[in-house]
Amino acid sequence: MFNINNNRSGEIYSLVIFIAISITVIFLDYKYKQVEYLRSVINDVIVYPIFNLSSLPRTLINNIISETKNIELLEEEISNLRQENMKLKIQVQELEGLKEENKRLRKIKVQSERTSKKQLIAKIISDSASPTKNIVAIDKGKNDGVFVGQNVIGIKGLIGQVIETTFVSSKVILINDTSHNVPGEINRTGEKVIVSGTKDKNKLEIDFLDVNTDIRVGDIVSTSGLGERFKAKIPIGKVTFVEQDPEREFSEIEIKSFENLENLTDLILIWDYKPNMNINKKSDNNENNGSKDNE
Amino acid sequence: MKIMGPKIMNNFLVIFIGTIISILLTITTFPLGNYSPDWIFLFIIYWLIAIPTLYSYPLIWFVGILADVTLGSILGMNALSFLILSYLVKKNYKSLRYFTTVQQSLIILIIITIKITILIFIDDMAETSIYDRSAYWSGLISALIWPIIFYGLRHIRRKYNIV
Numbered sequence: 001m002f003n004i005n006n007n008r009s010g011e012i013y014s015l016v017i018f019i020a021i022s023i024t025v026i027f028l029d030y031k032y033k034q035v036e037y038l039r040s041v042i043n044d045v046i047v048y049p050i051f052n053l054s055s056l057p058r059t060l061i062n063n064i065i066s067e068t069k070n071i072e073l074l075e076e077e078i079s080n081l082r083q084e085n086m087k088l089k090i091q092v093q094e095l096e097g098l099k100e101e102n103k104r105l106r107k108i109k110v111q112s113e114r115t116s117k118k119q120l121i122a123k124i125i126s127d128s129a130s131p132t133k134n135i136v137a138i139d140k141g142k143n144d145g146v147f148v149g150q151n152v153i154g155i156k157g158l159i160g161q162v163i164e165t166t167f168v169s170s171k172v173i174l175i176n177d178t179s180h181n182v183p184g185e186i187n188r189t190g191e192k193v194i195v196s197g198t199k200d201k202n203k204l205e206i207d208f209l210d211v212n213t214d215i216r217v218g219d220i221v222s223t224s225g226l227g228e229r230f231k232a233k234i235p236i237g238k239v240t241f242v243e244q245d246p247e248r249e250f251s252e253i254e255i256k257s258f259e260n261l262e263n264l265t266d267l268i269l270i271w272d273y274k275p276n277m278n279i280n281k282k283s284d285n286n287e288n289n290g291s292k293d294n295e
Numbered sequence: 296m297k298i299m300g301p302k303i304m305n306n307f308l309v310i311f312i313g314t315i316i317s318i319l320l321t322i323t324t325f326p327l328g329n330y331s332p333d334w335i336f337l338f339i340i341y342w343l344i345a346i347p348t349l350y351s352y353p354l355i356w357f358v359g360i361l362a363d364v365t366l367g368s369i370l371g372m373n374a375l376s377f378l379i380l381s382y383l384v385k386k387n388y389k390s391l392r393y394f395t396t397v398q399q400s401l402i403i404l405i406i407i408t409i410k411i412t413i414l415i416f417i418d419d420m421a422e423t424s425i426y427d428r429s430a431y432w433s434g435l436i437s438a439l440i441w442p443i444i445f446y447g448l449r450h451i452r453r454k455y456n457i458v
Contacts, residue, residue: 011352011385018356019378025360025371030421035370042364050315050365054322128325130367132425164367171367179424 040142040166048169051126051137118271120144122152124264125169134177134201138267141168149229149275153268157235157258158182158223162269175236176201176261184236185224189214192224195236195255201262204237204255211244211251221255231273306349309457313338313448314358318365329429332437333407335362336377340403341448343384344391346458355381368425369417376413380406396445400438407434 028034122138129137140146142165150162152172160180164171175182176197184195191213193206209215219239225232241254317334324331339358342349350358359374366373384391384406391402411430418426451457 014352015378015382018352019375022356022359022371022375022378026369026375026417026421029370030423039364039370042360046361047318047364050318051322054319126322126325130425131325131328131331132427132430135367 043166044168048166051169055125118145120269122267122269124267129171133179134174134197134261135163135171136174136264137169137171139169140269141166141170143167145271146170146269149277151231151234151270151273151275153234153270154259154264154266155268157237158230159259159261159264159267161229172267174261176204176257182230182236183224183226184221186215187220187222191215192226193221195221202256204257206253206255207250209251209253211246211248213251215239215242215251215253217242228276230275231270305455305457309342310349310354313342314361318361321362321365329432330436331433332440333410333433336380336407336410337403337437337441337444338448339377339381340384340406341444343381344388345449345452347385347388350381352378352381366425368414369421369423372414372417375417376410379413380410396442399445400441403441404434404438407437
């Protein structure tokens with residue numbers, strides 16, 4: 001690969017050939033998504049190890065901090081946990097009974113099979129996997145069955161969706177990205193809204209909601225399931241600010257997400273909802289259609 | 296032929312380690328967003344000025360593809376801009392070598408600005424909206440950081456006697 005051509009004309013030929021290859025690759029990637037496989041391979045072989053390398057210092061520091069924790073504190077914690085364990089064991093016995101009952105009831109209800117589907121907890125390998133967007137990289141990929149469009153939730157609520165998968169890792173766009181919109185509804189009134197990200201990572205907002213709409217601080221917003229991208233009834237956040245100026249057409253609404261999107265710990269990938277990805281293809285030119293990820 | 300063996304090995308190591316370090320720096324400066332310098336291309340520019348034969352066009356293309364995968368942009372975007380600008384640098388490496396560091400920084404500013412213009416142009420056509428106008432800040436930051444890269448890499452080149 002090195003020093004092949006010392007003569008100038010040979011170099012120019014290789015320049016022209018590789019410019020042509022670049023343009024072809026750009027075209028293939030943009031138009032047909034043909035080179036996804038190539039991207040996956042390069043990502044897994046070269047970029048993924050470097051990503052891991054870059055998160056090494058942080059992991060090391062975290063480990064050191066947790067190991068040097070005061071021993072007394074730990075002993076105290078152990079005794080606390082023992083007590084708690086006792087209590088919980090008693091509760092578990094009660095729960096065993098309830099579990100049996102629950103199982104029996106589930107058999108009766110046909111829909112119940114939806115709740116028992118696969119779930120996976122993913123670890124974050126990079127907080128910011130893109131220079132301009134709120135995208136995180138996780139350590140689960142195609143090998144674990146992750147697919148593009150998959151809903152990603154946390155313990156408290158919605159986090160985002162998968163936008164790119166390779167064999168061992170994937171990228172997740174968070175709901176607080178400025179280009180990301182989630183079709184949602186206000187739980188109290190059932191009003192359908194679109195929740196989008198803002199420049200401020202902690203805040204989400206609702207655009208284009210009429211000033212006369214009934215919405216209050218403290219209302220809980222969850223996904224509506226419209227657009228067939230997100231499973232319905234996943235909690236998104238709580239309304240923290242409402243300004244309804246009658247002279248203006250739309251009200252200004254800020255939402256605080258239930259999940260701490262700036263410092264995520266665990267992500268849960270869910271398999272019980274298969275988003276309809278064809279919708280996006282049909283309305284390719286019609287941009288503001290539910291959720292979009294600009295890919 | 297006896298001398299060729301270690302030399303090629305040495306060159307390979309320089310390119311390999313340099314590329315990995317530049318990608319590492321790119322990843323660690325992701326939180327800076329558009330204010331992060333264009334590490335990968337700055338590394339290439341240094342070696343193009345110092346030893347124009349070290350990076351052949353196929354290799355520059357490959358590093359460009361790596362940059363695309365890292366940044367999550369359309370595959371080939373960075374590769375194309377790297378190729379076009381590397382041609383300009385390769386053509387003028389002799390005069391670039393005799394510039395002072397400040398003059399070189401100005402040239403870097405121009406080069407990165409052209410590069411971002413190409414990227415924004417492709418980005419607009421493909422409607423992926425990865426780059427916006429504020430990406431031009433990257434050129435200024437790259438120009439400011441150029442002296443560090445220049446003296447740092449020159450130190451390495453002299454220490455390990457890479458020719």
